[in-house]
Amino acid sequence: KAGVTQTPRYLIKTRGQQVTLSCSPISGHRSVSWYQQTPGQGLQFLFEYFSETQRNKGNFPGRFSGRQFSNSRSEMNVSTLELGDSALYLCASSTGLAGTHNEQFFGPGTRLTVL
């Protein structure tokens, strides 16, 4: 079974631009969660999607948004990029909602650099 895939793996953008990241979950998984990983803050939850609906959202500004498609693939978008948005963005998929303690399988991440 293929794992979680994320595209692109690396991105370089400049301040003020916007970016879209993509995540393809493991086949059969309906929940997709997004995390931001930085050296200073560690792993921080962005949002979770299940059956095309955002179920939960972390403490991030409205510039961070996402969506999920009927095939469970998910995208996240960051508008008006700031230098502090430079991070590794991780996507994780699971069969059920994270709160039901289903194992989350992480992708390799997208490394975003904002110049």
Place this chain on the structure above:
Amino acid sequence: QQQVKQSPQSLIVQKGGISIINCAYENTAFDYFPWYQQFPGKGPALLIAIRPDVSEKKEGRFTISFNKSAKQFSLHIMDSQPGDSATYFCAAIRNSGYALNFGKGTSLLVTP
């Protein structure tokens, strides 16, 4: 704020030694405590997890010890190997909670 505090930030252990990573939490509603292992260029992968109704769980060389009254849990890696060199994250989540709360990670280096 950080709901799970992890220490140490980095750890160097000789091959064959025991690696110990500690975590503490405040929210008594947490009821599931997984540990993740992350290699460079990869996403975190679930290593082992424990629920608070048991005090210890062992899988191969990896053991979680859990102290509910102290609100602490730790990962012990016995007979540490160079291949164990990675970053380890503890995490916690409550039933019907919406997200894993991660510690800030421990970078483990096992020297030959």
